[in-house]
Amino acid sequence: KNEVEQSPQNLTAQEGEFITINCSYSVGISALHWLQQHPGGGIVSLFMLSSGKKKHGRLIATINIQEKHSSLHITASHPRDSAVYICAVTGNTDKLIFGTGTRLQVFP
Amino acid sequence: EPEVTQTPSHQVTQMGQEVILRCVPISNHLYFYWYRQILGQKVEFLVSFYNNEISEKSEIFDDQFSVERPDGSNFTLKIRSTKLEDSAMYFCASRGQGDNEQFFGPGTRLTVL
Numbered sequence: 181k182n183e184v185e186q187s188p189q190n191l192t193a194q195e196g197e198f199i200t201i202n203c204s205y206s207v208g209i210s211a212l213h214w215l216q217q218h219p220g221g222g223i224v225s226l227f228m229l230s231s232g233k234k235k236h237g238r239l240i241a242t243i244n245i246q247e248k249h250s251s252l253h254i255t256a257s258h259p260r261d262s263a264v265y266i267c268a269v270t271g272n273t274d275k276l277i278f279g280t281g282t283r284l285q286v287f288p
Numbered sequence: 289e290p291e292v293t294q295t296p297s298h299q300v301t302q303m304g305q306e307v308i309l310r311c312v313p314i315s316n317h318l319y320f321y322w323y324r325q326i327l328g329q330k331v332e333f334l335v336s337f338y339n340n341e342i343s344e345k346s347e348i349f350d351d352q353f354s355v356e357r358p359d360g361s362n363f364t365l366k367i368r369s370t371k372l373e374d375s376a377m378y379f380c381a382s383r384g385q386g387d388n389e390q391f392f393g394p395g396t397r398l399t400v401l
Contacts, residue, residue, distance in 0.1 A: 211388045221377050223331070223392040266331070270388060273344050274319065276381075278331040 182278035183207050186267050192285045199254040201282045203267030206248065210270050214241050214252050217264040217281065226252075243276075257286045290314045294380050300388035300399045301370055309396045311380030321350045321362045321390060322355065324348070331379065337363065368381040370400045 185204045193199055203212070214226040214234075227234050227241040227252075234241050243250040253263055267279040293312045297388055301307050313320050322334040336343040354366045364380075367374055377397050379389040 213389075215392075220394075221325075221397070222394045223379060225389055225391065228389050252370040268331075273336075274383070274388070275321070275336055275344055275346075276323070276331075276390060277333070278323075280330045 182235055182280070183277050186270055186279040186282050188282060189280065190233050190283045190285075192287065193257050195286055195288050197257050197286075199257050199261075199284065200288075201252045201267075201284070203250045203252070203279055204214055204248060205250075205267075205269050205277075206233055207269065207271050207277070210272070211244055212250050213268045213270070213276065214250075215266040215268060219263070224264070254284075257284075259286045259288055272283050292380055292382055293376075294393035294396050296396060298397045298399070300401065304369050307367050307370055307398065309367075309380075309398070310399035311363045311365070311382075312361050312391055313331045313363055313380065313382030314384070315361070315390055317391075318355055319343075319383045319385075320355075320357070320388075321383075322365045323379045323381065324376040325379065325395075326373075326376045334365070334378075336344065360376050367398075370398075372400050374398060375400045378401050384390055 187202045211230045213228050216224045238255045240253040262285050264281040266281045268276040295310045320337040323333045335345045335349045352368045355366050377395045379395045380393040383390045
């Protein structure tokens with residue numbers, strides 16, 4: 181069983197739609213990370229959170245520690261948001277444990 | 289804005305050859321990592337490095353792999369005798385003291401023929 185599970189694996193949306201990507205984890209964590217991977221392969225950190233909610237522009241990340249669940253929301257989605265979104269956690273060491281990613285395509 | 293850089297961007301090698309992948313972490317960072325991503329799979333941890341020694345390594349990081357910080361700026365991953373299954377994208381990452389956020393390089397795509 182994967183320590184970090186994401187859903188859905190693939191997601192298509194029309195421009196302007198509200199998008200939610202979910203992440204569940206089965207290990208104790210010190211932090212949860214949301215990352216974005218572009219088609220060329222580069223990985224960019226979007227959020228790091230250990231409780232509550234964070235917002236950056238049109239992106240919102242929430243975490244529920246008791247339920248071991250996090251969500252990434254994108255409001256007013258745009259084709260440039262098309263990418264793979266990855267949930268990863270750090271546990272009792274600082275290595276990142278990655279989920280399998282959610283491939284998002286936003287069509288105009 | 290400071291960034292992690294990696295060279296080369298793409299390396300093609302013959303099975304059994306040695307390869308060295310190079311990374312220049314962000315200059316004031318103290319913690320360094322290598323991850324890999326086989327095509328179509330999730331990113332996997334290989335090794336972490338701090339204070340000139342390995343902090344943690346995964347099962348993937350066997351005797352064929354080694355890491356080194358040969359000077360004050362470079363951080364290298366060496367694969368002694370490459371195998372076909374070593375073909376992957378290799379990412380270097382670094383982070384600063386007291387900061388949990390890791391910053392990733394653009395990756396090196398390694399193709400073993």
